[in-house]
Amino acid sequence: MxxxxxxxxxxxxxxxxxxxxxxxxxxxxxxxxxxxxxxxxxxxxxxxxxxxxxxxxxxxxxxxxxxxxxxxxxxxxxxxxxxxxxxxxxxxxxxxxxxxxxxxxxxxxxxxxxxxxxxxxxxxxxxxxxxxxxxxxxxxxxxxxxxxxxxxxxxxxxxxxxxxxxxxxxxLRELDAEAASGLVAEQAANLPPVVRDQLVAEAGGNPLALVELPRMLTAEGARSCRCRSPSARRSR
The missing domain is CATH 3.40.50.300 (P-loop containing nucleotide triphosphate hydrolases)
Known part of the structure; x- marks a missing residue:
């Protein structure tokens, strides 16, 4: 797709x-x-x-x-x-x-x-x-x-x-936010939504980046992203 x-x-x-x-x-x-x-x-x-x-x-x-x-x-x-x-x-x-x-x-x-x-x-x-x-x-x-x-x-x-x-x-232009989010969700369904949102922001609508970034993201990197999220900071 x-x-x-x-x-x-x-x-x-x-x-x-x-x-x-x-x-x-x-x-x-x-x-x-x-x-x-x-x-x-x-x-x-x-x-x-x-x-x-x-x-x-x-x-x-x-x-x-x-x-x-x-x-x-x-x-x-x-x-x-x-x-x-x-x-x-x-x-x-x-x-x-x-x-x-x-x-x-x-x-x-x-x-x-x-x-x-x-x-x-x-x-x-x-x-x-x-x-x-x-x-x-x-x-x-x-x-x-x-x-x-x-x-x-x-x-x-x-x-x-x-x-x-x-x-x-x-x-071909950059993907809009909805399409980028759909692609990341398909590639990285196991990542928390806040992490996927960060990936969308980092990729700037580039499909290859949206595919490769989740693969490069380690479990430790995902935890680090969660710790930096607004909800995580408010819970402290």
Missing amino acids: LYGRQAEQAAVDELLQAPSGALVVRGEAGIGKSALLDYAAAKAHARVLRVNGVESEADLPFAALHLLLRPVLDHLGALPQQQAEALRGALGLGGPTRGDRFLVGLATLGLLVELSAAGPVVCLVDDAQWLDGESADALLFAARRLHDEPVAALFAARDGEFPARGLPELW
């Missing part, structure tokens, strides 16, 4: 139900971008291709594109020869030719369209701010050119990173 994300889930549902389209989910670290992509993966009645940007591979050309397309590279033969050769070269599967970015973008689009002939396709790209530049260019090139093909692309990136001009964006 995603607490306080009904509007965002509705936006993802709309994307998945549309003939085709793309969406960039933005927000700070821990705000729930990956959880929203997990929701999309679970709800999609489609072939799901997924990749996570890896910071240590951000300088390796086409590294992320290779991870994303590796399960479907057996379909390369359906592409025009020039595009197929460019994509093979970019992914290190062909001759030592340098991958032409335009042709690689066309080939990426063509491969997704080819896959969609057998059924809808959903591409999920997490931590897009860490994609290598060549992979980002190819995926954005394809995402901007989706028309009536049953292909959807959902990117998740941190605030102010991963420029994606021309694509709609969905910003």
Whole structure:
């Protein structure tokens, strides 16, 4: 269950139900971008291709594109020869030719369209701010050119990173108090209400913090929080 994300889930549902389209989910670290992509993966009645940007591979050309397309590279033969050769070269599967970015973008689009002939396709790209530049260019090139093909692309990136001009964006904000309290209650039902209230205040509406803080809280820390509560001080 995603607490306080009904509007965002509705936006993802709309994307998945549309003939085709793309969406960039933005927000700070821990705000729930990956959880929203997990929701999309679970709800999609489609072939799901997924990749996570890896910071240590951000300088390796086409590294992320290779991870994303590796399960479907057996379909390369359906592409025009020039595009197929460019994509093979970019992914290190062909001759030592340098991958032409335009042709690689066309080939990426063509491969997704080819896959969609057998059924809808959903591409999920997490931590897009860490994609290598060549992979980002190819995926954005394809995402901007989706028309009536049953292909959807959902990117998740941190605030102010991963420029994606021309694509709609969905910003994730902090959870409100009610949603934050519900999440903490689910994660830490054994903690006293006053302690859960303190965790909600400390987390500032960040879902990851709301999940991790209860795990970090020791039994001694919980007792200490109870001792500092107003009711505990009045009882002394």
